[in-house]
Each structure stands twice: as structure tokens, then as C-alpha cells.
Amino acid sequence: MTEASARGGQPQEFEKVLAGSDTAVAQFESHDRTAVERLQHFLHSSPAAVPLIVLIASLAVFAFVIGSRFFSPFSMTLILQQVAIVGIIGAAQTLVILTAGIDLSVGAIMVLTSVVMGQFTFRYGLPAPVAILCGFGVGAACGFLNGWLVAQVKLPPFIVTLGTWQIILAANFLYSANETIRAQDIEAQAPLLQWFGNNIRIGNAVFTYGVIAMVVLVLVLWHVLNHTAWGRHVYAVGDDPEAAELSGVNVNRMLLSVYVLAGLICALAGWALIGRLGSVSPTSGQFANIESITAVVIGGISLFGGRGSILGMLFGALIVGVFSLALRLIGTDPQWTYLLIGVLIIAAVTVDQWIRKVAG
Amino acid sequence: MQSEPLLTARGLVKRYGRVTALDAADFDLYPGEILAVIGDNGAGKSSLIKAISGAITPDEGEIRLDGKPVAFRSPMEARDAGIETVYQNLALSPALSIADNMFLGREIRRPGPLGKWLRMLDRPAMEKRARAMLSELGLMTIQNIGQAVETLSGGQRQGVAVARAAAFGSKVVIMDEPTAALGVKESRRVLELILDVKKRGLPIVLISHNMPHVFEVADRIHIHRLGRRLTVIDPRQYTMSDAVAFMTGAKRPPETAVAA
Numbered sequence: 001m002t003e004a005s006a007r008g009g010q011p012q013e014f015e016k017v018l019a020g021s022d023t024a025v026a027q028f029e030s031h032d033r034t035a036v037e038r039l040q041h042f043l044h045s046s047p048a049a050v051p052l053i054v055l056i057a058s059l060a061v062f063a064f065v066i067g068s069r070f071f072s073p074f075s076m077t078l079i080l081q082q083v084a085i086v087g088i089i090g091a092a093q094t095l096v097i098l099t100a101g102i103d104l105s106v107g108a109i110m111v112l113t114s115v116v117m118g119q120f121t122f123r124y125g126l127p128a129p130v131a132i133l134c135g136f137g138v139g140a141a142c143g144f145l146n147g148w149l150v151a152q153v154k155l156p157p158f159i160v161t162l163g164t165w166q167i168i169l170a171a172n173f174l175y176s177a178n179e180t181i182r183a184q185d186i187e188a189q190a191p192l193l194q195w196f197g198n199n200i201r202i203g204n205a206v207f208t209y210g211v212i213a214m215v216v217l218v219l220v221l222w223h224v225l226n227h228t229a230w231g232r233h234v235y236a237v238g239d240d241p242e243a244a245e246l247s248g249v250n251v252n253r254m255l256l257s258v259y260v261l262a263g264l265i266c267a268l269a270g271w272a273l274i275g276r277l278g279s280v281s282p283t284s285g286q287f288a289n290i291e292s293i294t295a296v297v298i299g300g301i302s303l304f305g306g307r308g309s310i311l312g313m314l315f316g317a318l319i320v321g322v323f324s325l326a327l328r329l330i331g332t333d334p335q336w337t338y339l340l341i342g343v344l345i346i347a348a349v350t351v352d353q354w355i356r357k358v359a360g
Numbered sequence: 361m362q363s364e365p366l367l368t369a370r371g372l373v374k375r376y377g378r379v380t381a382l383d384a385a386d387f388d389l390y391p392g393e394i395l396a397v398i399g400d401n402g403a404g405k406s407s408l409i410k411a412i413s414g415a416i417t418p419d420e421g422e423i424r425l426d427g428k429p430v431a432f433r434s435p436m437e438a439r440d441a442g443i444e445t446v447y448q449n450l451a452l453s454p455a456l457s458i459a460d461n462m463f464l465g466r467e468i469r470r471p472g473p474l475g476k477w478l479r480m481l482d483r484p485a486m487e488k489r490a491r492a493m494l495s496e497l498g499l500m501t502i503q504n505i506g507q508a509v510e511t512l513s514g515g516q517r518q519g520v521a522v523a524r525a526a527a528f529g530s531k532v533v534i535m536d537e538p539t540a541a542l543g544v545k546e547s548r549r550v551l552e553l554i555l556d557v558k559k560r561g562l563p564i565v566l567i568s569h570n571m572p573h574v575f576e577v578a579d580r581i582h583i584h585r586l587g588r589r590l591t592v593i594d595p596r597q598y599t600m601s602d603a604v605a606f607m608t609g610a611k612r613p614p615e616t617a618v619a620a
Binding site: 223227228230232235239240242245306 | 436445451456464
């Protein structure tokens with residue numbers, strides 16, 4: 001190369017032909033997209049759309065097949081009551097899964113916190129508000145243990161929470177001596193524990209405080225995830241932790257805060273669980289972890305992290321609730337519900353994979 | 361280059377066990393220049409750049425920015441000091457929008473109680489600034505500032521990463537292999553981008569293996585060899601073959617060039 005070689009942005013010899021080429025280097029939308037591609041792009045930019053469509057479609061189909069016995073204010077709000085606990089736990093699960101983690105211990109944390117709230121009131125005679133605060137403290141501590149093991153010790157979230165699930169559940173049985181606190185006793189001595197069981201009636205529609213708590217929680221978290229820096233960082237960490245770190249996100253602190261918040265939300269679920277059951281039972285909520293993961297997956301949130309909307313999780317939980325109630329009303333074997341939910345999970349992940357190809 | 365250097369390093373040493381990655385390496389960057397850093401694989405140029413951008417802390421030696429000694433313990437500290445780095449992997453979050461990516465880790469919050477108590481992001485302000493930055497660099501063929509980065513081409517992503525660095529870098533912009541993953545046309549655009557950033561008065565450290573690109577845009581070329589600065593050459597006085605010969609040890613550099 002000579003001295004005159006291509007100084008100051010002049011094209012080099014082999015690049016001279018570029019002068020004749022299309023000047024729009026970074027052109028977007030270069031061709032008319034087909035309807036299918038447009039659909040794919042729409043679903044890519046609105047991840048909660050698929051579960052919402054499925055929810056509306058299944059409501060319509062069952063309303064048509066079963067009629068007003070299903071499509072009534074009472075039945076609709078009954079579904080909400082039945083999914084309230086899963087919805088709250090699902091919110092915690094969503095946060096963890098968005099960071100590309102998974103939390104198998106959510107159900108165990110919920111049960112332990114409800115037992116702590118009950119036993120602290122009845123065994124030690126603490127005032128109910130103090131016992132509830134202790135429950136939240138225990139939830140946060142369990143979340144902190146998970147978060148510390150994931151963020152600082154760098155263990156895989158699946159393994160960490162598989163371990164803490166067993167530990168917390170065993171601690172729950174050991175501490176409670178497998179003893180149930182009866183609903184009548186709670187009602188007489190500490191009605192605050194059952195507070196989430198209270199309801200507002202509008203005609204035949206029944207909204208328990210637990211349902212309202214679930215909806216408010218999901219809306220608040222939706223706002224936080226989409227409109228605050230913390231929420232954007234949750235997505236960034238789940239997407240590519242290394243890139244997030246280099247862009248100035250403190251990944252370890254982020255993960256720790258997510259697991260602690262998940263623990264606190266599980267404690268809220270523990271409190272709401274007492275309202276739902278009336279009693280405090282150490283054997284309740286055994287499948288809450290699997291049910292919450294189901295809601296998250298059907299809700300279109302990617303298990304690989306960084307993608308999806310918490311509203312999708314709510315729709316996912318409601319889809320499961322709609323199928324359970326509708327099939328019960330039709331009078332089929334309950335196994336059909338599980339079978340169909342299994343199909344839905346696989347279908348949801350298939351659609352998720354297809355939508356992600358938009359990036360390719 | 362009469363003025364004082366903006367960023368200097370003297371006697372940097374970095375050892376990894378028995379391997380010495382940096383062996384008393386020196387470095388000088390002058391205001392407003394494009395300094396290319398070249399070197400064979402394993403010559404220690406990555407370690408040098410990481411030390412300057414805060415990704416590693418050297419065992420010995422001194423780094424001065426604006427004449428004042430600095431010791432970065434993390435990339436964030438270097439960033440706060442005004443040194444922005446465009447990493448080879450770009451450090452973008454694919455699922456987030458262009459605007460969210462540009463402001464990742466330094467978001468703007470709404471004024472008043474919405475920002476203070478609800479901690480709400482000021483999306484309009486962020487998008488406005490992102491759009492302004494991209495248009496300034498001639499990248500506004502990117503239509504929708506709210507679209508996810510994963511829907512962009514490689515060149516567009518590079519553009520977003522460069523725009524982010526140029527928008528926030530107040531002192532120095534470091535670019536690590538910015539054209540390595542790009543096609544001919546997109547590389548050309550990125551080289552123009554680099555010159556645009558230079559026009560804004562920001563000095564650039566360019567790490568590249570692509571000799572034609574280096575010789576095209578660089579004002580000076582820092583040749584790294586065996587963990588230290590071998591020489592700094594003027595690309596107008598040497599050929600690419602000379603540079604490669606110095607870099608690989610096939611030829612010894614003239615003593616005078618070191619002072620350049």
C-alpha cells in the first residue's frame with residue numbers, strides 16, 4: 001500500500017464498487033412482509049398476546065358448550081379465587097424465571113411462612129400483626145438464602161432451589177410437628193390471619209381480598225418490570241448477564257434482590273393461603289411450585305430468561321383455572337384436565353420457539 | 361501531536377500465574393486522535409485494553425487520565441471517569457429496545473414524584489436522546505427506537521453500541537474489533553462512524569486485526585509485542601507489511617519511531 005492509500009475515510013480499491021450499491025446500509029423493513037411474518041412480529045413485540053388469545057378462545061368455547069352454568073359472574077369469580085394463590089406464587093416465579101433462573105422452593109416458602117404466621121400467634125402468643133411480619137421475615141430470609149447461593153456461590157438455580165425446597169419443607173414439618181391450626185381458633189383469636197379470605201360481593205360475583213391482592217400485585221410488578229430501571233435490569237440479566245454487567249448492571253446484587261423479593265411474595269401467598277383455607281396446614285400447597293411454573297410457561301415467558309410479560313403468567317394461570325372448572329362442570333375424569341394442560345405446556349413452548357425465530 | 365497525552369500508562373505489569381501478560385507496558389493516547397493497537401495473538405493487547413477500561417487491575421504500573429493517576433477496579437469506574445468501551449460482543453441485551461440498551465445502567469428517571477417514588481423511567485427523554493445520537497451518527501435508517509435490538513442486523517447493532525459509547529464517553533472511546541463480525545458494506549459504515557466520532561473531538565483507541573482498516577483510519581499505530589509496546593508508527597510512513605513484520609518480530613523497528 002502506498003502513502004496515498006485511502007486516508008481519511010476514502011474507500012479502498014476493492015470498495016470503490018460500493019459507490020454504485022444501495023446506500024442504505026442499515027435498512028429495515030426492506031420487503032413487504034407476509035401476513036404470517038407480521039403475525040410473528042406482532043407476537044414477538046407483545047408476548048402476552050398468545051395466552052390472552054388462548055384464554056379468550058377457551059372461555060368462548062366452554063361458554064358455548066356448557067352455557068350459563070359456566071359463563072356466569074359466580075363461576076368466573078370462582079376461577080379467580082381458585083387461581084389466586086397460584087397467581088401470587090406465579091408472580092414470584094416470573095421474576096426468577098425472567099433472570100433465567102427457576103425457583104422450585106416457592107411452594108415450600110409459602111407453606112413455611114403460613115405456618116410461622118400461625119404458630120407464632122398461637123404457640124408464642126404474639127400479636128397477629130407481629131406474627132405476620134415474622135412470616136415475611138422468614139420469606140425474605142429463605143429468598144436471601146436462594147439468592148446468595150445463586151449469585152455469590154454461583155450454583156445453578158435449579159440445584160439450589162431443589163435443595164432449599166427439601167430443606168424448607170422439612171423445616172416446616174419439623175417446626176409445626178405436622179400440626180394444623182383449626183379455622184375456628186383462628187377466626188376467634190386472630191382473624192387478621194384470615195384477612196385475605198374476606199370478600200366483596202357484586203351481585204353473584206365474589207372477589208376475595210386474595211384475588212384483589214393477586215391482581216394488584218401483578219399490575220404493580222408489570223409497572224416495575226416495564227417502567228423502572230430495576231425492571232429493565234431483570235430482563236437484561238436474564239438475557240445476557242455478561243452484557244448486563246459490562247453495561248453497568250450489578251448482576252449479583254440484581255439476582256439477590258430478585259430472590260429476596262420472590263421470598264417476600266411467597267410470604268404474601270402464605271398469608272393469602274390462610275385466608276383461602278381458613279386454617280394453617282403444613283401439608284397444603286404441595287404442588288404450588290409446579291403449578292406456578294406451569295402458569296409461567298403457558299403464559300409465554302421463556303424459561304431461558306429475558307423474555308415474556310408477567311401479564312402472560314396471569315393469563316396462563318387463568319387458562320389452567322378455566323380448564324379445571326369447565327371440565328369439572330362437564331363431568332369428565334379430572335385426569336383430562338392434566339392431560340390438556342400437558343398439551344398446552346408443550347404448545348406454548350413450541351409457539352415461543354417460533355416467535356423467537358423473528359430474531360434470526 | 362504536540363499537546364500532552366490524555367491517557368497514559370507506564371510500566372503496566374499483569375501476571376496470570378506463571379504467564380506474564382503485560383511486561384512493563386507503556387501506552388499514550390493524545391487528544392483527538394485515532395490510535396490503533398495491533399499485535400499478534402497473545403501479545404497482551406487485550407490485557408492492555410482491559411487494564412485501561414477497568415476490566416482488570418494491573419499488578420504494577422500507573423495509569424494517568426488528564427495527568428491524574430487513576431486506578432479502576434471495574435468497568436463502571438472507568439465509565440464514570442469518561443472512558444467508554446465498545447466490546448467485541450457489544451454488551452447489548454437483545455430483548456431490550458434500542459433506547460433501553462443505550463441507557464442500560466444509567467437510566468433517566470421522571471422528574472417529580474413519579475420518578476422519585478414510583479421510580480418511573482423517563483422514556484420520552486431517553487428515546488429523544490437516543491434518536492438524536494443515532495441521527496447524529498447517520499444511523500436513523502433505524503426506524504423505531506423502541507424495537508428490540510435482536511431484530512437489528514449486525515451493522516445496526518454495532519451502530520447502537522458505538523452510539524452508546526459516543527453519547528456517554530466524555531474522554532475516550534475504546535473499540536475492540538468493531539469490524540470483525542461485519543460484511544464489507546457494514547464495515548465501511550462502521551469505519552465512517554469511527555471517523556464521525558473522531559470529528560466530535562473524542563480520541564479513539566481501536567483494536568483490530570484488519571490491517572487495511574487500521575491503516576485507513578488510524579493516526580498512529582501502537583504495535584504490541586511480547587507484553588509491551590514495541591513501537592508506535594505513523595501509518596503514512598510505513599506499509600502494512602512493515603507493520604506485520606514488526607508485530608511478528610520479523611523486522612526490528614527503527615529506534616526513532618518509538619518517540620513518534
